[in-house]
Each structure stands twice: as C-alpha cells, then as structure tokens.
Amino acid sequence: MSSPMSILQKLRKFSTCDISDGLLNVYNISTGGYFPNLTAISLPPGSSIVGAAYTVLFAHADDPRPAVNYIDSVPPNSALVLALEPHLQSQFHPFVKITQAMYGGLMSTRAQFLKCNGTVVFGRVRDVDEHRTLNHPVFAYGVGSCAPKAMVKAVATNVQLQILTSDGMTQLIHPGDYVVGDSNGIVCVPVQEVDIPKLTTYIEKSIEVDILVSEDIKNGVPAKQAQKDRRSVLKQYI
Numbered sequence: 686m687s688s689p690m691s692i693l694q695k696l697r698k699f700s701t702c703d704i705s706d707g708l709l710n711v712y713n714i715s716t717g718g719y720f721p722n723l724t725a726i727s728l729p730p731g732s733s734i735v736g737a738a739y740t741v742l743f744a745h746a747d748d749p750r751p752a753v754n755y756i757d758s759v760p761p762n763s764a765l766v767l768a769l770e771p772h773l774q775s776q777f778h779p780f781v782k783i784t785q786a787m788y789g790g791l792m793s794t795r796a797q798f799l800k801c802n803g804t805v806v807f808g809r810v811r812d813v814d815e816h817r818t819l820n821h822p823v824f825a826y827g828v829g830s831c832a833p834k835a836m837v838k839a840v841a842t843n844v845q846l847q848i849l850t851s852d853g854m855t856q857l858i859h860p861g862d863y864v865v866g867d868s869n870g871i872v873c874v875p876v877q878e879v880d881i882p883k884l885t886t887y888i889e890k891s892i893e894v895d896i897l898v899s900e901d902i903k904n905g906v907p908a909k910q911a912q913k914d915r916r917s918v919l920k921q922y923i
C-alpha cells in the first residue's frame with residue numbers, strides 16, 4: 686500500500702506530460718487527464734503543484750444554499766480547486782460567464798498557511814502580485830479586479846466538479862484526485878479509475894525510455910525508429 690504522502694512524492698518527480706502519457710497509454714484516457722485553457726498566474730521558478738484535490742463549488746449569489754467557509758478548512762498537501770456551476774461556465778474563451786474574480790491574495794495567504802500546495806481556479810483571480818510574492822502557485826482562466834461576493838459564493842466543499850472544456854465535453858474532478866500543475870498546465874489523476882502504483886511504474890519506465898530515445902536522436906538515429914525501438918519495452922507495463 687502506498688500512502689498518500691509517498692504518492693505525492695512520486696508524482697512530484699513527473700512532469701504533467703509524463704503523467705498524461707501514462708493516463709493515455711495505460712488507461713486509454715483520451716484527454717490524458719489534462720484540463721485545458723488554464724494558465725499559470727503564479728508559478729515560482731522551478732516549482733510545480735502536486736496535491737490531493739480539495740474541491741469547492743461556486744454558485745450564483747442568490748442560490749438558496751447558504752455560503753460555506755471553505756478557506757479555513759483547506760487540508761495540508763492539498764490542491765485547492767475552485768469551479769463554478771456548469772451554467773456559469775463557457776465552452777469558449779474566457780470560459781466563464783462572470784467577470785468577477787473568484788479568488789484573491791488573502792485566500793492564498795490562508796491556504797499557504799494551512800500547507801496547501803497550490804490553487805487551481807476555473808475562473809478569474811485577482812491580486813496577481815500577491816500570489817507571486819507569496820510564492821504560492823495559482824492557475825486560472827484569467828484575471829479580474831472585482832471581488833466575488835456580489836455575484837457568486839462558495840456553496841459546497843469536497844464535491845465532484847464538472848468542468849466544461851473547449852471541445853464541448855465535460856470533464857470531472859473528484860475530491861482526492863491528484864492534481865499536478867507545471868509550465869504545461871494542469872493534469873488530474875482520477876483515483877477511482879487508476880491503479881496508482883501501476884501508473885507510476887509505467888511513467889518511471891517511460892521517462893527512462895525517452896532519455897534513451899533522446900540520446901539516439903542526438904546520435905543521428907531517425908526519431909521514428911528510435912521511438913519504435915526503445916518504446917517497445919513499455920508494452921509489458923500496460
């Protein structure tokens with residue numbers, strides 16, 4: 686049995702591309718677990734986000750559900766993930782229908798104090814310089830200046846989030862899914878669908894193989910041939 690901590694340590698060594706390769710090649714997940722259109726608003730040099738998803742659902746301010754305080758219950762080693770209800774999302778840029786920011790610097794300050802590893806906002810954020818000064822990683826669809834309270838409120842934590850993506854599909858994030866973010870963007874490892882040791886073993890082998898392919902290419906071997914020859918060994922890990 687792998688503990689959540691040892692899984693996070695292992696995932697920290699992988700790029701999001703490595704993880705997408707594993708999800709595609711071992712589990713036929715056609716998206717590779719990638720959540721498109723997010724950009725790194727704050728990403729300290731050489732850093733990445735690796736954490737277990739702590740999810741927060743936002744709804745319209747006049748929704749009958751009471752507002753919840755999500756920020757004072759952020760678990761250690763989490764990735765804080767905020768998303769709007771589907772009808773407030775858009776398939777097209779800027780991917781949300783509201784212009785207000787859902788998240789700001791004070792929230793990052795508290796999340797960081799509680800040992801959260803980074804924040805992913807499927808919407809706008811404000812206080813950009815504050816997140817960067819904190820060295821707290823934040824990914825979002827975009828930026829804004831206005832606080833959220835007149836338009837939206839958090840209504841639930843640790844619930845499944847539905848994310849409308851730019852291909853018109855809906856991708857899900859479940860609480861506890863592993864979230865990884867780096868300069869390529871954000872990938873989620875769906876823990877209900879994936880055997881983590883099997884996935885991480887494949888990824889480790891795949892990274893070793895790609896180093897050999899790169900050496901071959903630098904020595905003049907055609908890329909197609911190098912990939913075919915070197916990658917054949919990976920079949921046994923699928």
Ligand SMILES: O=C([O-])CC(=O)C(=O)O
Pocket residue numbers: 787788789790791792793811812832833834
């Ligand atoms: O005021 C808010 O709701 C959000 C904000 O700017 C912060 O967290 O700093």
Ligand code: NI
Pocket residue numbers: 789790791812
């Ligand atoms: Ni603020």
